[in-house]
Amino acid sequence: MTSVDRVVAVSLAAALLASTALTASAGVAVGFGGVEFEGDETAVFNENSEELPPGCEEVSGDADVTVSAASAGYGYPLFEYHPPSVEVDACERVTVTFESQTRVRHQWIVRGLPEDTYPDGYFGVEVDGATEESATFITPGEQVTLPVESSVGSQSESGLRGQVKVDGGDGDVDGIPGLTQHGWREADDGDGLPGSFYSGALGFLVGVALVAGGRWFDLI
């Protein structure tokens, strides 16, 4: 081993040890391998604290809401929002603080908002890792229930579903763990027989028909 090789080997070992120690101390994925990230990453989508949605003549009031995303254990649900249902007034300016109690990325996305005010009809907050972020939106000027979900991976199917009830809402969103759903959804079209069964049955019937026809006309 040359001196250069030794220097490289020592450097490698030192870097590995330093990185491992950094990882252990950081806990969450911040600078875990020597690269210094700026911190936990968060994002806000379509924040709006000024523009009034259709049906609103003025902001009816201000409210603060805190929602968290948490693991719920293995099985169903895997994740859940606390609280899953949020009650607000129409035309209310709502500041949402969304926090994650897990180590992975989550979102709190309110869908079904007026597209004139919210591009693509949604407002949301994203947090990556055990951190929090706040953002503000103004609720619609009508009595409505808006679905809430996380679009990350299959988190929505795994329990991250909720609702925002404006002025009491107009019903409950389907599929919220503990409120309107109590297990994995059962598909209504997943129990069909395999395609080969139908092919075999078709072949059987055609075979019977051919022979029966042949006998009927005294061909066989």
Place this chain on the structure above:
Amino acid sequence: MNRVHGAFILTAGFLLLLALATSTAPVAADSVELECAFEHPEWRADFSASVMTVALEEDAVCMPDEPRGVGVSVLGANNAADSLMVETSLSERAVGKDQDMDGDGDYDVVDMELEITPVGERPEEVEAGSFYGWGSGDRRWLFAPKTRGVGVDDAAVRPPSPTLRFEEGGLAFIWVENHHRVSHEMDWGGVTVGTSRTPLSADDALHPGDSGMYTLRPSTPGVYIYRSTRNAADGHMGLGGLLIVEEDRPENQLQSYNVGGGKVRAPAASVDDAYDAEYDLVYGSRNHRVTEASEVHDDPDRVMEVAEQEGGAVDEHLLNGRSYPDTLKESLLVAEEGDRLRLNVGNVGVDDVTVASEAGDLSVYDYGTGEYSDVESVELAPGDAEQLRLKVGDVDEPRPIYVEEAGRYGDDAATTLVASPSSIEEGLPREVPFESSLGERDGEGVGSQASLFALSIGLLLGALTALAASVVLRRRRSMEVDV
């Protein structure tokens, strides 16, 4: 009419049914120009003179990689300008690079975050903001670079899982987050994994919502596969990708992610020295029953049940997540006669594939000896990967790179073309332009699909049943007459 006529009619009926069942129904003429509806044609350009400080090769395919995302993959998000990051949906944690440990002018420590995620069409009801629809719409599962934002950005998240590149002698710290509703378990294909690996569960699995960190010490150059081997559905759904360890070279800036496979727009220094271009070709398989189960069932146990029932059964092979001619959109190889192409090939499916070429001479690179061996084809078992060299022949008429198993699954299985720029301008063929016939390429011929087998068996059983019934009836009648 007599029995001979009857037997003739029966045989003709059987053959007619067989012909109907085996027809692959080609729908177009031999050479029809494929349409390319892509809203970012500027992504194809040579970005060498761009402000990114990263030279990207031109990519003339219909849907090239998003150049700013490639730039971030080369530089590392921590070294990329804010203007570059704003233009991509990659998270700052997708890839970071730091520390020139051997002093040769490039970063040797790479931090990555991958997310295990399903991709597919979400129920329209969700996007419309009303109530939730049935099922998840999963069509494929993949490892994706960590992204940010609502929904899925095809530029950063699309099948297959991205090819990962590391330099020999470096260090890689890879966090894997499982956003999927199914448990998975990492297999790094033989690349040395350090002792600081920290999965959260005691059984080495990444359960839904878990994240684990893996420390890789890529000490031996080569082409490997990383994948999940936790359950029977992982291979069917394509949860794996190529992992390439490049030789240590000075100022060796590597493209850490090649999203969607296909052309490597920022090749390693060793590739620049020996080849005219480099392509990643990831072969996978699809079982329609497992795919359907994943689309319609939320419950992972139901998906696993179907996957275990299906075992190693395959309905089609895929190349970089697509079938021909869709493979041409992203995985077309553009070359001139005499070019030398480096092909990194790997199998993340559940069935063997045998890769062959009509586009030139293939050889396999032996990392141990540094020698090439000429081959007619290369067989890849699930989890296998190789580095190939293709010496391109005359491709003024586009020539295919295909899997010999196409004989069983149809000409479109996992095939792409090698074409010269001039032939691309003339239009690419909608059907694979094989020189040899199907039978010559594969002795098995068509017709081994389960449904065809069942159809034939059903036909024979039906005929035998009817014959037996007929014989019994005639005997009864004759006995009645005797009485």
